[in-house]
Amino acid sequence: MSRRGDWVYENNGGTCVAVAGADYCVVAADTRLSVGYSILTRDHSKICELADKCVLASSGFQGDIKALHKNLAARELLYQHQHNKRMSCPAMAQLLSNTLYYKRFFPYYAFNVLGGLDSEGKGCVFTYDAVGSYERTGYSAQGTGSSLIMPVLDNQLKSPSPLLLPARDAVTPLSELEAVDLVKDVFASATERDIYTGDKLEIVVINKAGTKREYIDLRKD
Amino acid sequence: MRLDVSAIENNFAVHADDDGGIFGGAADLPAMQLPTCADFDGFQKATKELMKNKKGTTTLAFIFDKGVIVAADSRASMGGYISSQTVRKIIEINPYMLGTMAGGAADCQFWHRNLGIKCRLHELANKRRISVAGASKLLANILYSYRGMGLSIGTMIAGWDEKGPGLYYVDSEGARLVGTRFSVGSGSLYAYGILDEGYRFEMSVEEAGELARRAIYHATFRDGASGGCVSVYHVGPNGWKKLSGDDVGELHYQYYPAQATPVEQEMADAPAA
Numbered sequence: 001m002s003r004r005g006d007w008v009y010e011n012n013g014g015t016c017v018a019v020a021g022a023d024y025c026v027v028a029a030d031t032r033l034s035v036g037y038s039i040l041t042r043d044h045s046k047i048c049e050l051a052d053k054c055v056l057a058s059s060g061f062q063g064d065i066k067a068l069h070k071n072l073a074a075r076e077l078l079y080q081h082q083h084n085k086r087m088s089c090p091a092m093a094q095l096l097s098n099t100l101y102y103k104r105f106f107p108y109y110a111f112n113v114l115g116g117l118d119s120e121g122k123g124c125v126f127t128y129d130a131v132g133s134y135e136r137t138g139y140s141a142q143g144t145g146s147s148l149i150m151p152v153l154d155n156q157l158k159s160p161s162p163l164l165l166p167a168r169d170a171v172t173p174l175s176e177l178e179a180v181d182l183v184k185d186v187f188a189s190a191t192e193r194d195i196y197t198g199d200k201l202e203i204v205v206i207n208k209a210g211t212k213r214e215y216i217d218l219r220k221d
Numbered sequence: 222m223r224l225d226v227s228a229i230e231n232n233f234a235v236h237a238d239d240d241g242g243i244f245g246g247a248a249d250l251p252a253m254q255l256p257t258c259a260d261f262d263g264f265q266k267a268t269k270e271l272m273k274n275k276k277g278t279t280t281l282a283f284i285f286d287k288g289v290i291v292a293a294d295s296r297a298s299m300g301g302y303i304s305s306q307t308v309r310k311i312i313e314i315n316p317y318m319l320g321t322m323a324g325g326a327a328d329c330q331f332w333h334r335n336l337g338i339k340c341r342l343h344e345l346a347n348k349r350r351i352s353v354a355g356a357s358k359l360l361a362n363i364l365y366s367y368r369g370m371g372l373s374i375g376t377m378i379a380g381w382d383e384k385g386p387g388l389y390y391v392d393s394e395g396a397r398l399v400g401t402r403f404s405v406g407s408g409s410l411y412a413y414g415i416l417d418e419g420y421r422f423e424m425s426v427e428e429a430g431e432l433a434r435r436a437i438y439h440a441t442f443r444d445g446a447s448g449g450c451v452s453v454y455h456v457g458p459n460g461w462k463k464l465s466g467d468d469v470g471e472l473h474y475q476y477y478p479a480q481a482t483p484v485e486q487e488m489a490d491a492p493a494a
Contacts, residue, residue, distance in 0.1 A: 006258030007267070101331045105370060106256040107271055127305075130271035133297075133326035135305060147302055161307045163295055163450040165466035 009061050009109045010035060013196025014046055015145035016057035017183055018115035019157065020123030020138050024176045024207040027115040028183045029057045029143075030191070030218060032199040042199035042220065049211065050076050054089040054116035055204050056096070059143030060130070061109035068108050071099060089116035093126040093134060100132030107131050111142035116206055123206075145190035145197040152186050180205065184216055191218045265371035270300065272325050277446020279408030279437055280310055280321040281416060282377045282388055284401045285424050288457040289379040289386045291319050292433035294408070294441050294469070295449030297326055306449035315340055317460040318356060318380035323406040324373035324393065332374060336360050353380040353387030354399075361397035368395045375405040381456050408440030408447040415439050426455055430464040438476065441469045 016029040029046040032039060047057045048069040056072065058065045075095060079087045087095070093114055100108055107130045114126040127140035139157045141149040160168035174182065180203060191198040201216040256264050280293040293310035296303060310322045312333045320336065322329035339359050343351040351359075357378040364374060374393040381387070390398045390405070402420065404412040415436035424432070430453045437451040451472065453464045481489065 006256070006260065006264065008256075097327075097330070101327055103254055104327070104331075104372075105265065106254050107268055109271065129299070129304070129327060130268075131325070131327040133272075133330050135308060137305075137307065161295070161450045161466075161468060163307060163309065163452050163466045164468065165452075165463055 009064075011060060011109070011144070012040075012062045013144045014059040015141060015143035015149065015187070015190055015194065015197045016046055016059050016111070016113045017141045017149060017153075017186065018057065018113045018125040018127075018139065019153070019174075019179045019183060020115065020125040021174060021176060021179055023117075023121055023123065024179070024205060025055075025115040025117060025123040025125065026176070026179050026183055026203060026205050027055045027057050027113065028187065028201060028203040029059065030145075030187060030197050030199060030201055032196065033062060034196050037195075039199075045202055047202055047204055048073065049204070050092055051086040051089070051116070052211070053206060054087065054092045054114065055206060055211070056092075056112060056114050057142075058110045058112045060111050064108040065110045068099065068110050068112075072096060075099075088119050089114065089124055089126075090118055090136075092116075093124075093136070096126075096128065097132040097134045100128065100130065104131050111146075113140050113142050117208070121208055141186075143197075145187075145194040148190045148193055149186045152189065153182075156182060176205065176207065180214075187216075187218060262371075269371075272299075272327060277408075277444070278310065278323045278406035279404065279412050279440035279444060279447040280323050280377065280406055281402075281404035281409070281412050281433060281436055282321060282379045283403070283416065283420065283429075283433070284386045284388050285420075285429050286422055287424070287426055287429070288381060288455055289319075289388055290429045290433045290453065290455055290464075291321060291377070291379045291461075292437050292451060292453040293321055294437055294447045294451060296441075296447055298446055303448075308449070309452075311452055311454055312337075313461065314356065314378075314380075315350075317350070317382070317456065318353065318378065319454055319456060319461050320379075321377045321405065323375040328372050328374050328393070329376060332360065332363065333376070335363070350382065352382040352384065353378060353389060354382075354384075356380070357389035357391050357397055361391045361395065364391065364393050365395035367393070377403050377405060379456055381458055381460070386456065404436070406440075406447065408437075408444035411440040411443045412436040426457075426464070430455060434465060434467065434472070435476070438469055438472050442473070 013034040018027045033041045033044040049055050076087050112128040118124045128134045139153045187201045198218045203214045205212045277298045282291040295308050297305045297308045312320045314337045320333045340351045372393040378389045390403045419432045433453050441447045452466045
């Protein structure tokens with residue numbers, strides 16, 4: 001990729017996961033920043049709290065991610081000034097989709113997962129590709145370890161598709177503590193087999209009481 | 222006399238100067254940024270891997286005497302990885318018009334949302350609903366202006382307007398075709414096989430819905446890039462209604478129930494003997 005004179009991206013690696021529950025949402029990401037085979041730092045956060053009930057985790061090219069997070073945080077502040085309230089998670093989800101699509105021909109190299117509580121207080125997770133296609137799901141993983149983690153989450157959390165008619169109930173049956181344990185387990189597994197994932201895991205839990213942050217050590221090799 | 226070209230004006234025309242969209246308000250939409258490199262096409266090709274693709278897909282729509290049937294699968298893939306099994310490929314533009322999505326997921330989602338906005342603005346400006354021909358023309362004109370830049374959209378616009386049922390195929394090459402039967406996507410060949418064989422102009426709504434469901438099911442059976450759930454919609458004079466949503470894995474056993482082999486049958490019978 002670095003052969004091309006005009007190739008401006010690099011992949012800094014890392015993995016982001018989010019799981020939505022009946023009244024909580026867990027957003028987690030590792031803290032390793034890599035370039036090629038080198039680790040630049042073990043302590044870089046991929047998570048950005050955009051609003052009190054809305055947290056964004058992104059993996060990919062950290063230069064674009066920094067710019068994207070700044071852009072969204074600024075738009076959220078404008079929204080607060082104009083509407084006298086903070087942005088809801090579904091509103092931020094569409095804003096992120098549009099922000100990504102306006103750079104359709106020069107994409108943000110960012111694979112995003114947005115997690116939070118919707119206006120009814122239920123957990124919601126929105127998953128994106130790099131140019132803004134998005135979908136509300138119950139759980140998601142993005143980044144270099146995503147193909148290692150998604151099958152495990154499918155196994156534990158898969159619920160009837162929202163497209164089924166007659167509709168079938170699709171709530172994650174796990175409690176908040178069980179969901180956090182599951183996230184720690186999948187990251188431990190991904191760290192074993194993905195060179196770009198490891199060092200430390202940052203977990204953010206959002207529920208109606210507020211936002212809680214926790215750090216777990218992962219393998220540093 | 223100045224002609225009014227506001228309906229065909231493109232708000233997303235590419236300009237050299239833009240501020241990244243931070244101060245773009247609702248009325249003044251920001252311009253799309255382009256990469257400053259010598260080889261635009263090469264750059265677009267190289268960034269294709271960043272996008273969720275729905276080219277692997279099966280969608281179909283057909284007109285019959287009681288309206289339009291629209292059906293689609295729900296799988297999205299990124300290369301060989303299935304990125305989602307629950308994608309909404311039939312989008313509800315307004316209560317009497319549907320659009321299907323095949324191609325780039327983000328391209329389809331964004332431009333259909335944009336089309337919905339334009340259709341609503343047309344209603345407000347003209348005090349009547351837009352026709353299917355008009356809506357498909359709006360979309361086709363936008364896509365034509367982006368022709369050659371790497372958008373990937375293969376969509377069908379289906380609806381019921383004053384002229385009755387309407388169905389148009391619109392794609393990112395700039396094509397806009399009127400027709401009575403279309404299928405788009407990697408599984409379309411399989412779907413056409415079932416659809417063409419079972420199609421009659423006079424059908425009940427249930428028969429038509431079942432034909433569409435079976436056609437999509439057969440496409441998901443043979444095409445690796447199609448799968449998930451089959452959604453079938455019917456557009457009638459009073460608007461659209463979702464007829465069915467079925468997981469294709471379960472649908473397989475409905476059409477082809479599992480049969481016990483003779484050995485299994487003996488073992489099941491033995492305790493009774």
